[in-house]
Amino acid sequence: MSAGRELVSPDAEGDEHTIEAALRPKRLDEFIGQARVREQLSLVLHSALRRNRPPDHVLMSGAPGLGKTTLAMIIAAELGAPLRVTSGPALERAGDLAAILSTLSEGEVLFIDEIHRMARPAEEMLYLAMEDFRVDIVVGKGPGATAIPLDIAPFTLVGATTRAGLLPAPLRDRFGFTAHMDFYDVGELERVLHRSSRLLGIVLPDDGAREIARRSRGTPRIANRLLRRVRDFAEVRADGLVTRDLASAALDLYEVDAEGLDRLDRAVLGALLGKFGGGPVGLSTLAVAVGEEPETVEVVAEPFLVRQGLLARTPRGRVATAAAWIHLGLVPPPDAFGADPRPAEP
Template sequence: MCVDEVNPQAVDETELAIEGALRPTSLAEFIGQPKVRGQLQLLLDAARIQERPADHILLAGPPGLGKTTLAMIVAHESGRPLRLSSGPAIQHAGDLAALLSSLQPGEVLFIDEIHRMARSAEEMLYLAMEDFRIDIMVGKGAGATSIPLDLAPFTLVGATTRSGMLPNPLRDRFGFTAHLEYYDPAELERVVERSAIVLGVELSARARAEIARRSRGTPRIANRLLRRVRDYLLVHGGAGTDVAAVGAALELYDVDPIGLDRLDRAVLDILIRRFGGGPVGLGTLSVTVGEEADTIESVVEPYLVRIGLMGRTPRGRVATPEAYAHLGVAPAHATGTLDMDDL
C-alpha cells in the first residue's frame, strides 16, 4: 500500500485499541497499589450487596499511576455505565448541570483533574453529591428564582494530581479517598511483562527489569518505553531478549539508566554548571532552561527530589552530591544567583 493510501482514522483506531488492551479491566488484573485495591474491593462489594450505587471516590496521586484505569474498573465491576469528563471542561455551573441531569440511575461519572473545575461548578457539585439534587437559577436580579432538580443516584469518581487544591467542602463529600503511590521496580516489571504479552513483544527478565528501572515508578511511562522498545526491535530486528537493544532504544529517546530525560538533565546541568549547584529560584531556573516554571515544578522537580538529585530549601533549589556524581562533575561550592521573587 502506498503511504498516501493509509487511512489515518484506521491508524488512530488501532492505537486506541492498543491503549485499551493495555488497561486492566478488573481489580484482580490491576498490578500494584494493593492497599487501594483492597479498599476499593470492599467498597464495591458492600454496594453490590446493598444494591445501591457505590460511595463517591476520590483518587489522588501523581500522573500515570492508574487513576483513570481504576475509574473504569469501578464502573466495570459495578456493572454500571461510565461517563467521562474533566475539570477544565467544566467551567460554568451550566456545564455541570447539563452533565448531571443527563446521568442514568447508578451511572459512574469520572471527572479527571477535578481540582481544575470552576468554583461555581464546585459549589453546585456539593449538593449534587450529598442529596442528588441541584438548584437551577431562572431569571436575573430581583425576579430570579431557584428551581430544584432531582438527579438520578450516581457515583462520582474524581481524580486529582493536587488534592491540596480541592476545597474542604468538596473533599469531605467523598466517601473514600485513595492515595496512589509510586510503583517499586518489581511491580513495574510485572506491568511490563503483562503489556509485552499484549503487544506481542518477547522480552527476557533482564530486559523487563531494564525498562522498569527507567520508568520513574510510573506504569504509564513503563508502557510508553515498552512501545518504543517494540518499535526499535521491529525496525532493527534482533532478539527480544537482547538487553543491549533495550538500552539502545531508550538511549535513542534520551532516557538514561535512572530514567532521566533530556529536560531532567538540562535542569541539573544548568543548576550545577551555571549556578554552581544553587540555591537558585524556580523563576530563574525556568528562564535559563527555556521551559515553563509549572512544567519544571510539576514534572521535573518531583522526580529529581524523590531520587535525591535535587533539594528544595527556603533559599531555592540545590543540587545534591548524587547529582554531581550522576553528571560526572566534580562538586563545587555554590555560587548561584538567587531570584528573590521566588522565595
C-alpha cells in the same frame, strides 16, 4: 518538546489514549500494583453490591499515569453500571454540570478527571448533588430569579486529581472513600510490562523488562511508552527480541538514562552544577539557563528530580544534592547539600 521529554512525560499525548485503552485491565483482579488501594476499593464495592445501593463517592489522587482513569473504569465494570466521563476544565458553568447530572441513570458512575479544575459555580452545585442527589436549577436573572429543585438519580462520583491540595475542604469532605496512588516499584512495573508485551505480541525476557522498568520513573504509562519505543528499535535494528542490552541501547538513543532522567532533567542539573556551583539559585534564573519556561522546569522536571534526591528546594532557591554531582560523574564538594559530614577514613 524533545523526543526524550515525550517519552518520560506522565501525561498521555496524541493517539496514546487509544493505545492505553487496549492495554487497560478491565477488572480489579487484573489491576497490577496499588495493593492497599485495590483491597480497600474491593471492600467498598462489594459492600455496596450486597446492599444493592451505589457505593460512597470515591476520590483518587496521585501523579499522572498511575492508573486513576483505569480504576474509574474498573469501578463501573465491577458495579455493572454505565460510566459517564468528563473533566474539571470542561465544567465551566453550573449549567454544564446540571446537563450531565440530570441525565444520569440510577447507579451510574460519573468520572470527573482533574476535578480540582472545576469552575466554582459547578463545584457548588456538585455539593448538593453528592449529598442529597438534587440540583437547584436557577431560572431567570436578578431579583426575579427562581431556584427550581430537581431530583436526580442516585449515582457514584469518582473524582481524580493530581493536585489534592487544591481541592476545597467542603468538596473533599463529601467523598466517602479517598485513595492515594503511589509510584510503582521496579518489580510492579516489570509485571505491567510483561502483561503489556503479551497484549502487544512483544518478546520480552525478564532482563529486558527489568531494564525498561528501571527507567520508567515509577509510572506504568511511561513504562508502556518506553516498551513501544524499544519494540520499534528491536524490530528495525535487531531480531525483535527485547534483551537487556538492546533495551539499554534503545533508551540511550532516546536520551533516557539509567535512572530515567531525560534531556531536560540533565540540563537542569548540568546548569545548576556548571553555572551556579550547585546553587542555591532561583527558579526563573535556572529556567533561563536551560532555555525553558519556569513553569516547565517547576512542573515537569523538578518533581522527579526531588523525588530521586538529586535536587532540593530551599528558602534560598534550588540546590543540587551530592547525589546529583555523583550522577553527572562529578566529585561533590564537601559542603554539597546532603553530603556526608563525617571525615573520610584515613
